[in-house]
Amino acid sequence: MTKHRILITNDDGIYAPGIYALWEAMCSIGDPIVIAPETEQSAVGHAITISDPLRVVSVQRSGGFKGLAVTGTPSDCVKIAIKSILDKKPAILISGINQGANVGKNIIYSGTVSAATEGTILGIPSIAISLESYRSDDWRGAKKTAVDLACYVLQYGVPKGTLLNVNVPYCDPNEIKGIKITRQGNQYFKDAFDERTDPRGRTYYWMKGKIIDEDESLDFDGKAVAEKYVSVTPIHFNVTNESYIEKLNKQFTDERP
Amino acid sequence: MTKHRILITNDDGIYAPGIYALWEAMCSIGDPIVIAPETEQSAVGHAITISDPLRVVSVQRSGGFKGLAVTGTPSDCVKIAIKSILDKKPAILISGINQGANVGKNIIYSGTVSAATEGTILGIPSIAISLESYRSDDWRGAKKTAVDLACYVLQYGVPKGTLLNVNVPYCDPNEIKGIKITRQGNQYFKDAFDERTDPRGRTYYWMKGKIIDEDESLDFDGKAVAEKYVSVTPIHFNVTNESYIEKLNKQFTDERP
Numbered sequence: 001m002t003k004h005r006i007l008i009t010n011d012d013g014i015y016a017p018g019i020y021a022l023w024e025a026m027c028s029i030g031d032p033i034v035i036a037p038e039t040e041q042s043a044v045g046h047a048i049t050i051s052d053p054l055r056v057v058s059v060q061r062s063g064g065f066k067g068l069a070v071t072g073t074p075s076d077c078v079k080i081a082i083k084s085i086l087d088k089k090p091a092i093l094i095s096g097i098n099q100g101a102n103v104g105k106n107i108i109y110s111g112t113v114s115a116a117t118e119g120t121i122l123g124i125p126s127i128a129i130s131l132e133s134y135r136s137d138d139w140r141g142a143k144k145t146a147v148d149l150a151c152y153v154l155q156y157g158v159p160k161g162t163l164l165n166v167n168v169p170y171c172d173p174n175e176i177k178g179i180k181i182t183r184q185g186n187q188y189f190k191d192a193f194d195e196r197t198d199p200r201g202r203t204y205y206w207m208k209g210k211i212i213d214e215d216e217s218l219d220f221d222g223k224a225v226a227e228k229y230v231s232v233t234p235i236h237f238n239v240t241n242e243s244y245i246e247k248l249n250k251q252f253t254d255e256r257p
Numbered sequence: 258m259t260k261h262r263i264l265i266t267n268d269d270g271i272y273a274p275g276i277y278a279l280w281e282a283m284c285s286i287g288d289p290i291v292i293a294p295e296t297e298q299s300a301v302g303h304a305i306t307i308s309d310p311l312r313v314v315s316v317q318r319s320g321g322f323k324g325l326a327v328t329g330t331p332s333d334c335v336k337i338a339i340k341s342i343l344d345k346k347p348a349i350l351i352s353g354i355n356q357g358a359n360v361g362k363n364i365i366y367s368g369t370v371s372a373a374t375e376g377t378i379l380g381i382p383s384i385a386i387s388l389e390s391y392r393s394d395d396w397r398g399a400k401k402t403a404v405d406l407a408c409y410v411l412q413y414g415v416p417k418g419t420l421l422n423v424n425v426p427y428c429d430p431n432e433i434k435g436i437k438i439t440r441q442g443n444q445y446f447k448d449a450f451d452e453r454t455d456p457r458g459r460t461y462y463w464m465k466g467k468i469i470d471e472d473e474s475l476d477f478d479g480k481a482v483a484e485k486y487v488s489v490t491p492i493h494f495n496v497t498n499e500s501y502i503e504k505l506n507k508q509f510t511d512e513r514p
Contacts, residue, residue: 045303046365053461084450108303162498181505183497193341204310234501237365240440241419244491248438
């Protein structure tokens with residue numbers, strides 16, 4: 001039996017520990033191919049490269065890890081993988097494993113989620129997976145989750161236009177309480193700017209901030225992960241606010257001359 | 258009476274013709290302040306700059322246009338404007354006028370829309386406005402539309418978390434048929450990569466493609482603009498696919514051991 005072709009990408013770059021862990025996990029269930037950014041692309045959102053050329057170079061890491069590094073964004077990687085590099089579409093795409101959760105409002109900034117969104121747009125069942133920690137010493141829970149969810153998607157598929165945004169708590173795998181199907185919550189990054197002076201006396205600013213999460217229900221992604229559940233959120237990019245269409249129509253036709 | 262403070266930004270950069278046209282239009286109804294990217298940032302999506310510092314420099318153009326240029330993305334501009342530069346929140350934010358429509362699936366790549374999204378997240382009634390042309394010789398229709406929509410939002414507001422994505426047909430203002438309240442349609446950019454060889458014999462790739470729009474209803478953004486209506490789409494970034502939650506819950510609890 002031919003193994004499932006699994007496209008792996010990320011936003012932390014092809015040399016990140018998380019993509020290596022994901023590659024190891026996917027080797028156990030399929031035939032992974034890694035096509036990922038050459039350098040870290042965190043917080044690039046759904047950026048694509050249209051004004052510059054892209055280059056693609058081979059990368060090898062220990063343990064037989066081979067991949068292609070692209071001088072672009074996560075979305076660029078997925079586009080060029082599907083349109084130019086692969087001879088046929090992969091069975092699934094998995095983006096990650098990101099260091100740091102991608103939940104709440106912050107998912108719109110996430111390169112990890114954007115890669116999975118791009119896969120979805122191109123018709124590939126896609127998963128974004130993130131570990132709720134910036135530490136990189138224990139990928140066991142995230143690897144097991146990646147295998148579980150990949151097997152789920154290979155078996156059941158996902159609806160057209162929808163991807164799974166998966167977040168894994170950082171703890172001993174035995175402490176993970178289970179899977180919660182969640183909604184995008186309200187967690188956000190309350191940001192501020194440090195105003196500093198460079199060695200030449202000129203002002204510069206550096207974004208800083210802290211995470212605010214006031215959600216109290218396990219129905220929401222951030223809260224579920226904080227409570228040691230794996231959070232699985234089905235997301236799509238139909239961004240029309242349907243509930244406001246009627247009111248706008250009324251205001252623009254009835255109430256205005 | 259104090260004039261309304263109007264924050265203007267864009268993704269084509271502070272020297273673009275579209276932001277100048279927008280500034281001119283807003284001078285007629287309020288007190289515009291321009292805080293925009295120093296360089297073109299098209300297709301950066303919702304990228305933000307977290308690993309590098311930002312700088313802010315004063316810019317003057319003809320006719321009394323003054324503004325601040327930020328060495329970052331459209332989202333960076335909005336964040337730093339609200340968090341560090343302005344002493345109080347503006348009455349509204351307008352992002353544009355973009356050269357080229359932002360409709361259909363492509364809005365997730367749009368820096369113009371992202372700036373308005375960032376404004377929305379920060380609690381400012383926000384509008385993204387784009388002209389359906391890459392030409393820059395006639396801004397009359399877009400300027401009139403910008404004034405109309407800004408006045409609308411100043412009068413009626415927008416629901417929390419929702420912004421207006423406005424697209425203007427490129428034609429004589431008298432040929433514009435009116436305003437359509439629309440939904441995000443299915444227009445997309447069918448992309449491909451040109452494989453080329455550089456002067457040193459190395460391969461590089463350049464993204465190319467063409468716009469595909471199969472929508473036939475004026476309910477959709479791209480079609481409405483093509484038919485010479487101003488398209489106004491209320492959008493938000495609640496990306497949970499609610500319709501799939503129940504099925505996922507069922508599959509993860511009932512059908513799996």
